[in-house]
Amino acid sequence: MQNQVSESRKTISSRISNLRNIEPKDRKDLIVQAAQLSQEQSVALDGEGALPLELANGMIENVIGKFEIPLGVATNFVVNGRDYLVPMAVEEPSVVAAASYMAKIARDHGGFHAHATRPIMRAQVQVVGINDPHAARFKILERKDDLITLANSRDKVLIGLGGGCQDIEVHVFEDTPIGAMIVMHLLVDVRDAMGANTVNTMAEMVAPKVEEITGGSVRLRILSNLADQRIVRARVTIPVEALDTETLVGKDVAEGIVEAYVMAALDPYRAATHNKGIMNGIDPVIVATGNDWRAIEAGAHAFAVQDGHYGSLTTWELDNSGNLTGTIELPMAVGLVGGATKTHPAARAALAMMDVTSANELAEVIAAVGLAQNMGALRALATEGIQKGHMALHARNIAIVAGATGDDISRIAEAIVSAGDVSVDKAKELLATS
Ligand code: MEV
Numbered sequence: 017m018q019n020q021v022s023e024s025r026k027t028i029s030s031r032i033s034n035l036r037n038i039e040p041k042d043r044k045d046l047i048v049q050a051a052q053l054s055q056e057q058s059v060a061l062d063g064e065g066a067l068p069l070e071l072a073n074g075m076i077e078n079v080i081g082k083f084e085i086p087l088g089v090a091t092n093f094v095v096n097g098r099d100y101l102v103p104m105a106v107e108e109p110s111v112v113a114a115a116s117y118m119a120k121i122a123r124d125h126g127g128f129h130a131h132a133t134r135p136i137m138r139a140q141v142q143v144v145g146i147n148d149p150h151a152a153r154f155k156i157l158e159r160k161d162d163l164i165t166l167a168n169s170r171d172k173v174l175i176g177l178g179g180g181c182q183d184i185e186v187h188v189f190e191d192t193p194i195g196a197m198i199v200m201h202l203l204v205d206v207r208d209a210m211g212a213n214t215v216n217t218m219a220e221m222v223a224p225k226v227e228e229i230t231g232g233s234v235r236l237r238i239l240s241n242l243a244d245q246r247i248v249r250a251r252v253t254i255p256v257e258a259l260d261t262e263t264l265v266g267k268d269v270a271e272g273i274v275e276a277y278v279m280a281a282l283d284p285y286r287a288a289t290h291n292k293g294i295m296n297g298i299d300p301v302i303v304a305t306g307n308d309w310r311a312i313e314a315g316a317h318a319f320a321v322q323d324g325h326y327g328s329l330t331t332w333e334l335d336n337s338g339n340l341t342g343t344i345e346l347p348m349a350v351g352l353v354g355g356a357t358k359t360h361p362a363a364r365a366a367l368a369m370m371d372v373t374s375a376n377e378l379a380e381v382i383a384a385v386g387l388a389q390n391m392g393a394l395r396a397l398a399t400e401g402i403q404k405g406h407m408a409l410h411a412r413n414i415a416i417v418a419g420a421t422g423d424d425i426s427r428i429a430e431a432i433v434s435a436g437d438v439s440v441d442k443a444k445e446l447l448a449t450s
Contacts, residue, residue, distance in 0.1 A: 026052050026371050030099040031123070032091050036113065047089050051101050051369040060361035061369075063087065067360060075359060087304060087362070088112035089369070092119035094127025095250070095384045102385055103366035104300035109409035111296050114392030115385055121258050128252050128387065130380035134205055136182065136245035137349060139215035139238065141200040141223055146232035149196040153186040155229050156200055160184045166225055167202055167218040174214060179207040181218060200226060203245060208375040210308060210351035215239045241314040243347035244322070248376075250383035252391070253341045256334075261399055270340040272398025273391070277332035284326040290390070291320055291329050294344065297389025301382050305370070306356030306363025308349075315347035330390045344387040348379035407438040418443030 028051055035043055048058040060066045063084055073079040090102040090112050104112050122128060146152045156163070160183075167181035174180050185201040202222070204215045219237035227234050259266035259273075280290035295313060302309040320329050330344045352375050356363050372378045396402045411429035418440045420428045424447065431450070432442045 025373070028052070028099050028101060028371060030091050030093050030101050030119075032101075035089075035091055043089075047101060047369065051371065053365060053368055056361075057365035057368050060365040061087065063362065066362045071359065071361075075356065085303075087366075088300075090115040090119060090385065090388075092116050092123050093381065093384060093388070094119070094123040095130050095381050097127065100371075100381050101369050102301055102381065103304035103369050104297075104385075105304040105366075106296070106300035108296065109413065110406045111300060111389065113409060114396070114405075115297050115388045118388035118392045118395070119384075121254060122252050122388065125252075125254050125258065128250050128384035130248065130250035130383050132248040132348065132376035132379040132383075133246060135179075135207060135209075135211065135349075135375055137204050137206050137211040137215045137243055138240040138245065139202040139204060139219035140236060140240050141202070141219050141226055141234055142236040143198045143200065143226060143230050143232040143234055144194055146196055146198065146230055149188045149190055149198045152198050152230040152232060153188055156184065156186050156198075156226065159225075159229050163202075163222055163225060163229075167204070167222050170217065170221060171214060174207060174209075177207045179205040181205075198230070198232070201240070206351075208352045209354050210311070210349050210357075210375075212239050212308070212311070212349075213354065241311050241347075241349070242318040242322075243315050243349045244319060246347055246349055247345060248348040248379040248383040249343065249345045250380065250387050251341065251343045252384075252387055253335065253339050255339050259340065259395065264399055267338070269395060269399055270334060273340060273342075273394040274332045274334060276394040276398055277328060277330065280328040281331070282327075287320065287327050290393075291316065293393035294329050294386045294390045296393070297385040297387075298382055301385055302350065304363065304366040305350070305378065306358075306360045306366075307351065308355070311349055312347075315349060319346050330387060332391075332394065342387055342391055344383050344390070346383070346386070348382060350378050350382065351375050352378060408433050411438050414438055414440055415443050418447055420447055 032046055032050055044061060067082055072082055085105055085107045087103060087105045090104055093100040093102050163184055164181045168175055181202050181204045183203040187199045189197040202215060202218055204218060206214050216239055223234040223237050256266035256270040259269040261269060280287045299309045302312050316329060320326055329346050330342055332342045335341045351357055370381060396405055411433050412425055415425045415428040428443050428446055431446050432438050435442060
C-alpha cells in the first residue's frame with residue numbers, strides 16, 4: 017500500500033527489562049532513547065503542557081481545561097517480525113502490565129502475525145420516497161461508473177495516493193414504517209486517513225445525482241462505523257510449556273483459555289466482558305495515538321454481532337501439535353493523518369514511538385495488542401483469577417487514596433497486599449501506625 021507518511025524506518029527494540037521498577041522520569045528517558053525520539057517529542061510525552069490550552073480550545077467547543085490520564089508504554093511486542101513500543105493511555109491498572117507480559121511470552125515464539133485489508137470505508141446515502149426500490153437499485157448500479165467518477169472528482173490528493181471511491185452497493189429495504197427505502201453505499205479506499213471526513217464529503221456530493229437517478233429523496237449521508245471492509249486480523253501461537261505457572265502446567269492453562277473462549281463464543285453475557293477485555297488493550301492505543309475510540313468501539317461490537325449472535329472477537333484453539341493458538345478479527349478504522357493524530361503533540365509523539373508508516377501497520381499492531389490483552393485476561397481467569405494480580409497493582413491507587421505520598425505509596429501498597437486486605441481503611445490504618 018502506498019503511504020502518506022514516508023519517514024525512514026528506525027531499528028527499535030521493544031525488549032526493555034526492568035521498566036516497571038524505575039521512576040516515571042527515568043522510564044520515559046529509556047523509552048525516548050529506545051524509540052529514538054526528538055527532544056520535542058520527549059517533552060510532548062511528559063503530559064505537562066503537552067496540549068496547550070489554545071490548541072485544546074481549537075479542537076472542541078466550550079473548552080475549560082484538559083483532562084489527564086496516565087500514559088504507559090507496553091513493551092516486548094513483535095508484530096510481523098518487527099519490534100514495537102506501544103503507547104497506552106488508560107486509567108485501569110493491570111492493562112499495560114498484562115499486555116507487556118503476554119507480548120513477552122509471544123515474542124519468544126515468533127510474536128504476532130497480523131494483516132490488514134485495504135482501508136475501505138463505507139458511506140451510506142439513504143433514499144426515501146420511492147415505490148420501486150428494486151428498480152431504483154438497478155438504476156443506481158447502471159450509473160455506477162458515473163457516480164464513482166463524481167465521488168472522486170474532488171479529492172485529488174486521495175486519488176493521487178491510489179485511494180478514492182472503488183465501488184457502490186445498494187441495499188434494499190422494501191417494507192419499513194416509512195415505506196420503501198434504499199441505502200446506497202460508497203466503498204472508499206481512504207488510505208492513511210480514518211476517513212470519516214473523506215467519505216462524508218463524497219456522500220454529500222453525490223446525493224443530488226442519486227435523487228435525479230432514482231426520483232427519490234436523499235436523507236442521511238454519513239459513514240458507517242461498521243467498517244466491515246476495513247478489517248484487521250492477527251494471530252499468535254504459543255507452546256503450552258510457555259504457559260506454566262507456579263501451580264499449573266501450561267497444558268491445563270491453555271485448555272482453560274480455550275474453555276473460556278468457548279463460553280464467550282456462545283454466551284453473549286460473557287462475550288461482552290471478554291470483548292471489553294480486548295478493548296482494554298485496543299482503546300488505550302487508539303486514545304494515545306489521537307484516534308477515534310468511539311468509532312473503534314462501535315465497529316468492534318457491531319462486527320461481533322454481525323451474524324445475529326453477539327460473540328467473541330477472538331478465537332482460542334489448540335493446534336495439531338498441541339500449541340495454544342489465538343486469532344482476532346475486527347474492523348479497525350484508524351488514521352495517521354487528520355484530526356487529533358496530527359494536532360495533538362502527544363499523539364504525534366506516540367505515533368513516532370510506534371514508528372508505523374501506514375494506517376494499516378498501526379491497525380496490525382493494535383490488533384496484536386487486543387489479542388495479547390485477551391490472552392492475559394483469559395490466562396488469569398483460567399488460573400488464579402483476576403483479582404490477585406489486579407489488586408496487587410491496584411494497591412498503589414488505594415495507598416494514594418488513603419493519603420500516602422512519596423516512598424510511602426509503595427510501602428503501604430506492599431503492606432496491604434501482604435496483609436491480604438487491599439482496602440483504603442487498611443491503608444489508612446497502616447499509614448497511621450507504621
Ligand atoms: C477487566 O477490565 C477485563 C476483564 O473482565 C476481561 C475478561 O473478563 O476477559 C478481566
